[in-house]
Amino acid sequence: MKTSIERKPLRPASTQALVGREPAAPESEPMFDLIELFFFAYRDFVGDADRLLENYGFGRAHHRVLHFVYRRPGLAIAALLDILKITKQSLNRVLKQLLDAGFVEARAGATDRRQRLLFPTPKGAKLAQELAILQSERFRRVFGELPPEAREATADFLLAMINASDRERVRAHLPPRRRRRQLPEDDAA
Amino acid sequence: MKTSIERKPLRPASTQALVGREPAAPESEPMFDLIELFFFAYRDFVGDADRLLENYGFGRAHHRVLHFVYRRPGLAIAALLDILKITKQSLNRVLKQLLDAGFVEARAGATDRRQRLLFPTPKGAKLAQELAILQSERFRRVFGELPPEAREATADFLLAMINASDRERVRAHLPPRRRRRQLPEDDAA
DNA sequence: AGAAATATGTCAATATAGCTGACGTATAAG
DNA sequence: CTTATACGTCAGCTATATTGACATATTTCT
Numbered sequence: 142m143k144t145s146i147e148r149k150p151l152r153p154a155s156t157q158a159l160v161g162r163e164p165a166a167p168e169s170e171p172m173f174d175l176i177e178l179f180f181f182a183y184r185d186f187v188g189d190a191d192r193l194l195e196n197y198g199f200g201r202a203h204h205r206v207l208h209f210v211y212r213r214p215g216l217a218i219a220a221l222l223d224i225l226k227i228t229k230q231s232l233n234r235v236l237k238q239l240l241d242a243g244f245v246e247a248r249a250g251a252t253d254r255r256q257r258l259l260f261p262t263p264k265g266a267k268l269a270q271e272l273a274i275l276q277s278e279r280f281r282r283v284f285g286e287l288p289p290e291a292r293e294a295t296a297d298f299l300l301a302m303i304n305a306s307d308r309e310r311v312r313a314h315l316p317p318r319r320r321r322r323q324l325p326e327d328d329a330a
Numbered sequence: 331m332k333t334s335i336e337r338k339p340l341r342p343a344s345t346q347a348l349v350g351r352e353p354a355a356p357e358s359e360p361m362f363d364l365i366e367l368f369f370f371a372y373r374d375f376v377g378d379a380d381r382l383l384e385n386y387g388f389g390r391a392h393h394r395v396l397h398f399v400y401r402r403p404g405l406a407i408a409a410l411l412d413i414l415k416i417t418k419q420s421l422n423r424v425l426k427q428l429l430d431a432g433f434v435e436a437r438a439g440a441t442d443r444r445q446r447l448l449f450p451t452p453k454g455a456k457l458a459q460e461l462a463i464l465q466s467e468r469f470r471r472v473f474g475e476l477p478p479e480a481r482e483a484t485a486d487f488l489l490a491m492i493n494a495s496d497r498e499r500v501r502a503h504l505p506p507r508r509r510r511r512q513l514p515e516d517d518a519a
Numbered sequence: 520a521g522a523a524a525t526a527t528g529t530c531a532a533t534a535t536a537g538c539t540g541a542c543g544t545a546t547a548a549g
Numbered sequence: 550c551t552t553a554t555a556c557g558t559c560a561g562c563t564a565t566a567t568t569g570a571c572a573t574a575t576t577t578c579t
Contacts, residue, residue, distance in 0.1 A: 423537095444547070
């Protein structure tokens with residue numbers, strides 16, 4: 142079967158008007174500017190960490206696990222799965238590598254010995270910090286270029302972007318200052 | 331060889347103090363709050379589109395291609411590769427599917443016939459709009475909950491987060507209002 | 520005590536999205 | 550007329566995720 146990527150019956154582009162532009166007033170104006178800005182900003186933000194992780198043979202998945210283990214030491218597997226919203230099979234490959242490489246360690250729960258509670262090792266804590274510092278440098282440059290209210294405004298914006306179902310849990314880990322604003326209950330999902 | 335994920339010599343967690351917390355003043359305070367907020371906010375933001383794309387058998391890669399073809403009709407392959415920062419082999423699989431399914435079409439360049447300029451079909455334009463509207467609904471809810479300056483402040487923040495090397499190109503596609511601020515030249519990469 | 524639920528690990532197969540390297544072809548530019 | 554450019558494609562590889570099925574240790578319920 143012929144694929145449609147091949148060189149043949151292409152008329153020159155100039156012979157036809159652009160298709161699909163000016164859609165005669167869509168239902169609710171799409172905010173293309175913010176969509177693209179968010180895409181590029183997040184891509185460059187995670188790119189910083191990607192380069193550091195390469196030195197360790199780790200990827201983004203390892204970063205996420207290490208980060209949350211560092212931030213919530215004693216985290217159980219199920220809680221981590223709930224944060225990351227991936228399956229345990231997916232987590233296991235990555236977590237196994239972090240355990241084998243000595244960046245994370247697991248200990249049986251004190252009350253429930255079925256649980257395997259995760260802790261960063263000193264080595265793991267060091268890497269988690271380096272990654273966080275690297276990403277914070279970008280934030281620091283950005284807020285150095287913006288008015289002083291920008292940091293609070295940004296945190297408010299990002300928090301509001303999170304699905305209501307997770308918002309409270311995320312807010313609980315914010316520094317006290319950032320925990321003020323009480324938003325109404327609704328969810329875009 | 332034994333893996334380290336297995337149930338055996340785990341002492342209870344309570345017998346050891348948490349490792350790696352309170353790192354005795356890191357070089358420059360990591361902004362953990364913003365790092366996590368950015369992670370969760372972006373995850374939920376793209377999740378909206380993911381659900382719609384499933385109905386078409388498409389993934390995020392298709393979304394990105396369709397979006398930029400819709401926004402920059404007549405885009406050449408090389409320009410698209412430069413925006414997405416992926417290889418042509420990666421692009422080709424996804425682009426082929428969009429061409430075959432009739433969401434995008436390619437036409438030879440008028441001046442340079444080696445180029446294959448990409449355009450959305452009416453069907454492709456419709457899907458691109460639906461996706462953008464869906465993601466804009468989240469923005470609209472968010473800015474409805476925040477003070478009126480928040481939208482401008484958010485655009486400023488996101489633009490500043492982008493690597494300087496790409497910032498001008500992105501700014502060129504913003505609506506006029508959003509193009510004011512001239513930031514100093516520097517790059518975190 | 521015994522059954523059932525829970526927390527976790529693991530095997531196998533599959534999908535998506537990316538990569539490198541090598542090579543082919545049409546067109547443009549020197 | 551040679552070289553460079555824009556693109557397509559084949560082959561093989563990696564990382565990250567999925568579903569489904571099953572195993573094991575431990576807790577909880579009856």
